[in-house]
Amino acid sequence: MSDITEGLNAPQAEAATHYEGPLLILAGAGSGKTRVLTHRIAWLISEKGVAPWNILAITFTNKAAAEMKERVQQTVGEGADSIWVSTFHSTCARILRRHIGEIGYDTGFSIYDADDQRTLMKEVIKKLNLDPKVYKERAFLSVISSAKDELIDPKQFAVRAQGDLMQERIAQAYQAYQDALRQSNALDFDDLIFRTVELLRSCPEVLDYYQERFRFILVDEYQDTNTAQFELVRLLSAKYRNLCVVGDDDQSIYRFRGANIQNILSFEKVFPTARVIRLEQNYRSTQHILDAANAVIANNRGRKAKKLWTENEQGPQVRCLRFNSAYDEAEYIAREIAVGVRRSGRRYQNYALLYRTNAQSRLLEEKLLMENIPYTLIGGVNFYARKEIKDLLCYLKVIDNGQDDLAVRRVINVPRRGIGAATLSRIQAYADDGGLSFFGAMERAGQISGIGRGLSKTEGFVSLIHVLRAMAEDAKAEEILREVIERTGYVEELQAEGTDEARDRIDNIDELISKAAAYDQSSENPSLSGFLQEVALVAEIDSLDETDDRVTLMTLHGAKGLEFDYVYITGMEENMFPSYMSVTAEDGPESMEEERRLCYVGITRARKELTLTSARMRMIRGQSMYNRESRFIEEIPEEWLDRTDSPIREGTRMTSHQASSEAGSSYGHSGSYGHSGSRLTGTRPAYGSQSSHGSVSGGLTTSYKIQKATSLDYTVGDRVRHMRFGEGTVLEIADGGRDYEVKVEFDKAGVKKMFAAFAKLKKVD
Numbered sequence: 001m002s003d004i005t006e007g008l009n010a011p012q013a014e015a016a017t018h019y020e021g022p023l024l025i026l027a028g029a030g031s032g033k034t035r036v037l038t039h040r041i042a043w044l045i046s047e048k049g050v051a052p053w054n055i056l057a058i059t060f061t062n063k064a065a066a067e068m069k070e071r072v073q074q075t076v077g078e079g080a081d082s083i084w085v086s087t088f089h090s091t092c093a094r095i096l097r098r099h100i101g102e103i104g105y106d107t108g109f110s111i112y113d114a115d116d117q118r119t120l121m122k123e124v125i126k127k128l129n130l131d132p133k134v135y136k137e138r139a140f141l142s143v144i145s146s147a148k149d150e151l152i153d154p155k156q157f158a159v160r161a162q163g164d165l166m167q168e169r170i171a172q173a174y175q176a177y178q179d180a181l182r183q184s185n186a187l188d189f190d191d192l193i194f195r196t197v198e199l200l201r202s203c204p205e206v207l208d209y210y211q212e213r214f215r216f217i218l219v220d221e222y223q224d225t226n227t228a229q230f231e232l233v234r235l236l237s238a239k240y241r242n243l244c245v246v247g248d249d250d251q252s253i254y255r256f257r258g259a260n261i262q263n264i265l266s267f268e269k270v271f272p273t274a275r276v277i278r279l280e281q282n283y284r285s286t287q288h289i290l291d292a293a294n295a296v297i298a299n300n301r302g303r304k305a306k307k308l309w310t311e312n313e314q315g316p317q318v319r320c321l322r323f324n325s326a327y328d329e330a331e332y333i334a335r336e337i338a339v340g341v342r343r344s345g346r347r348y349q350n351y352a353l354l355y356r357t358n359a360q361s362r363l364l365e366e367k368l369l370m371e372n373i374p375y376t377l378i379g380g381v382n383f384y385a386r387k388e389i390k391d392l393l394c395y396l397k398v399i400d401n402g403q404d405d406l407a408v409r410r411v412i413n414v415p416r417r418g419i420g421a422a423t424l425s426r427i428q429a430y431a432d433d434g435g436l437s438f439f440g441a442m443e444r445a446g447q448i449s450g451i452g453r454g455l456s457k458t459e460g461f462v463s464l465i466h467v468l469r470a471m472a473e474d475a476k477a478e479e480i481l482r483e484v485i486e487r488t489g490y491v492e493e494l495q496a497e498g499t500d501e502a503r504d505r506i507d508n509i510d511e512l513i514s515k516a517a518a519y520d521q522s523s524e525n526p527s528l529s530g531f532l533q534e535v536a537l538v539a540e541i542d543s544l545d546e547t548d549d550r551v552t553l554m555t556l557h558g559a560k561g562l563e564f565d566y567v568y569i570t571g572m573e574e575n576m577f578p579s580y581m582s583v584t585a586e587d588g589p590e591s592m593e594e595e596r597r598l599c600y601v602g603i604t605r606a607r608k609e610l611t612l613t614s615a616r617m618r619m620i621r622g623q624s625m626y627n628r629e630s631r632f633i634e635e636i637p638e639e640w641l642d643r644t645d646s647p648i649r650e651g652t653r654m655t656s657h658q659a660s661s662e663a664g665s666s667y668g669h670s671g672s673y674g675h676s677g678s679r680l681t682g683t684r685p686a687y688g689s690q691s692s693h694g695s696v697s698g699g700l701t702t703s704y705k706i707q708k709a710t711s712l713d714y715t716v717g718d719r720v721r722h723m724r725f726g727e728g729t730v731l732e733i734a735d736g737g738r739d740y741e742v743k744v745e746f747d748k749a750g751v752k753k754m755f756a757a758f759a760k761l762k763k764v765d
Contacts, residue, residue, distance in 0.1 A: 005039060008036070012035070012039075015036050015040065016036050016040040016043050017040075017047075018277075021274070021275065022242075023274065023277070024245055024264070024268065025245070025277050026276065026304055026306060027248055028248055028250070028278075028279060028280050028282060028306055029293070030563070030604060031283070032283055034068055036279065037244075038072050040218065040244065041072050041075075042072070042076050044216055054213065055214070056084045056091070056213075057084065057086075057217075057219075058087065058091055059085070059086070059087055060088070060220065061087060061561065062537065064221075064561065065086050065090070069083075088192075088229055089192045089537050092195075093533055095196055097533075102202070102203045105182070105185060105187075105195075106401075108401045109185045110187070110400070110404045110407065111189070112188045118138065119410075120181070120406055121173065123180070125140070128172055128176060135173075143174075144170070144173075144174050144190075145190050146258055148193075148228065149258035151197060154178055157171050158175070184403050184404045190228075193228045193229060211236060216242045216244070217233065217236055217242065217243050218245075219243070220247075221247055221561075222263065223249050223252035223259070224259045225263045227260055233245075241273075245267065249302075250297050251560065251601050252594070252597055253556075253560065278306050280306050280307060280308055280309060281308075281310065283310070284607055285310060285604060286607075287310055287312065287313070287315065288318060289603060290309065291640055292318045292603055292640060293600050293604050294307050294308055296632050299635055300593045300596050302590075315609070318612060318640060318641055318642065319609070319611040319643075320613075320636075320642065321611060322616065323614070324616050325616070325618070326363055326618040329363075329570060329614070330367040334370065334373060335371060338371045341373075348550050349549045350565040351564060351565075351567075352552045352553075352564035352566070353552070354555070354559050354568065354569045354602050355553075355570045356598075358379045360571050361377060364553060370758075374549065374550040376552050377553045377554075379553075384538065387505075389509070392485070393512075393532065393535065394408075394411045395411050395484045396477075399465060399469050399472050399528065400528045402465070402469075403440075404437075405439070409438060412461060415490060419461070423452075423457075423458065426449075427442055468484060471483060477526060477531035478516040478517045480528055481513060490509070494509075500751070516531060556569070556577075559601065559602060560601050562605060564605060564606065567602070567605050567609070568611045568612075569610070570613050571613070572613060572632065572633055573630055574629070574630055574631060575625070576618065577598075577599070578631065614629050708740070708757060712740060712742075713763050714761060715733065716730050717729065718764075719764040720764060722752075722761055725752060727747055728746030729745050739755045740755070740756040741755060742761065
């Protein structure tokens with residue numbers, strides 16, 4: 001056996017050394033699939049003489065692509081840079097940058113993100129004179145995205161929509177939306193794959209070029225592919241049929257995004273000569289965690305049989321804790337993390353709190369803040385969706401692609417130039433009449449009647465863009481970005497505001513500059529188009545900094561591909577997880593099987609310890625809901641669960657007095673304590689201390705009340721001392737109803753916001 005396969009187990013080595021023909025690798029969670037893929041690439045090059053540039057490896061995230069690329073370079077060495085290792089969208093964008101002219105676009109196209117898409121669809125709905133209260137842009141975009149995933153174009157959609165009024169309206173919007181994209185020389189994310197398939201189908205010479213180029217194709221996370229992605233891979237591999245796909249049908253959890261599990265379940269039918277290899281040895285988790293995962297997923301029928309096992313230690317049993325309320329659940333978790341870090345030397349980054357829906361994060365955030373535990377919330381506002389970042393990126397888009405009407409209209413008055421609505425309306429009408437882009441019409445502003453005093457301001461903007469375009473021909477992305485900031489006075493205007501929010505926005509702009517500089521340094525041929533493409537294709541999970549010492553909060557969908565030492569899966573109740581929608585869905589069994597796969601994914605994120613938590617009562621949409629424990633917990637044999645410190649046993653009842661007390665109590669405060677961008681803190685009683693109700697809590701079901709002072713002995717501007725943060729100056733005091741909320745700038749700890757009753761601030765004379 002080759003040295004390249006040293007360290008691989010038998011099935012891994014078998015997969016890595018498969019040569020020609022289709023190959024399906026069924027890789028269970030934590031079974032080392034990335035290792036197999038990289039060793040397979042190395043084996044093809046070193047043992048079979050395959051040229052690196054004849055290999056294409058496709059992943060689903062930039063993070064996975066970067067990891068694979070790094071491993072390939074370490075294993076292969078020279079020539080590794082010639083291998084294409086990228087996401088589906090990046091691969092297609094790269095192909096389209098060279099060949100999209102064959103289907104009527106310019107190679108300098110823009111890529112619209114979700115925010116751009118919503119803005120454009122709102123304009124489409126307005127132009128079609130549809131009632132925006134009835135016809136929602138998000139709903140339209142969702143249907144259109146699904147259509148593109150299935151390779152259904154506007155004309156085909158219109159034919160299928162006949163006889164259904166709503167579908168006919170969507171068909172109109174779909175066509176108008178695509179026309180607007182083409183007018184702006186722009187593609188949305190779905191178009192990147194949709195248009196690449198169109199290109200390969202309509203241009204035999206382009207297809208032949210890439211079939212020759214990519215004689216060996218590897219696809220990771222194959223269970224998450226949709227119809228368009230399947231067709232792309234099928235077209236590229238049709239000539240040589242050297243297609244290797246890696247996936248786990250038990251981890252197919254993205255049906256709502258268009259993923260088609262049949263792509264992996266039916267692989268042998270599409271490719272009858274395919275070889276199938278199962279990777280079942282897990283290198284991540286303890287055996288008890290794997291036993292729980294196997295027990296749950298075994299209840300699914302639509303799957304390929306496999307059973308995870310490990311040579312790791314047995315580890316502790318899976319803990320299963322049930323609480324009276326969601327408040328108790330969140331408080332217990334926060335305090336247990338605090339104790340784990342303080343007493344056991346663990347790090348915050350070792351912990352992950354997972355939940356079914358984003359709304360569940362609020363209570364967890366509040367309790368983490370109360371314990372002064374740092375955390376990262378995955379699923380908040382994406383960095384590239386923030387206003388200041390979008391503004392500057394749109395400037396760069398206008399410089400790079402003058403046909404991008406959306407970008408032009410966003411920045412034409414940013415910062416304020418005084419170009420009025422009447423002027424913009426006349427420019428748009430001129431553009432529509434002449435078949436011009438919005439910026440093209442601005443360049444001819446002198447020919448537009450009635451533009452009046454708006455002419456000089458319009459010409460000033462056009463002149464600015466022309467100057468920046470001239471610079472962009474030779475300058476790097478960082479230089480162009482800095483020039484935009486300087487010439488527009490964007491940062492100067494923020495500095496003049498002098499607010500905390502403005503300073504935060506300036507920090508974000510500095511981070512964007514750093515991103516541009518990093519791109520320039522890491523790219524062989526840096527360009528403005530390349531930079532814009534890179535930031536457009538960044539997924540939120542790619543920005544998770546695993547070196548940052550913070551607890552991670554995220555949905556179960558977002559956790560796929562990650563792993564943590566200590567994992568809490570919260571809200572394990574019927575109608576929460578599995579969700580009410582899946583319980584009542586028309587395709588009940590199919591929806592439930594996807595929910596069960598989601599549970600399997602969550603369980604297998606844990607390396608050392610797994611805790612499943614649930615609550616008898618949870619406030620949902622303002623109503624107290626009482627649900628039994630999740631069926632997924634019931635599917636785990638009771639002898640495999642540890643319920644020793646669970647505050648509630650099944651079969652016990654909670655009195656109406658307890659229910660009303662728990663529903664209204666969260667340290668005596670029912671409002672929000674803050675968000676991940678701030679630090680709301682306070683001094684807390686020690687773990688296991690006596691609660692205000694007189695019962696020893698053990699950190700399990702405590703409920704504290706805030707005792708609001710009649711007045712404070714300090715005011716804004718006073719110097720105060722905090723037992724943990726030291727001395728500082730009071731910036732703000734607000735009467736929050738149940739207590740005073742105090743904002744203090746501490747000399748060493750920075751700005752903190754806290755409740756006066758918890759903070760116990762002392763005025764410094």
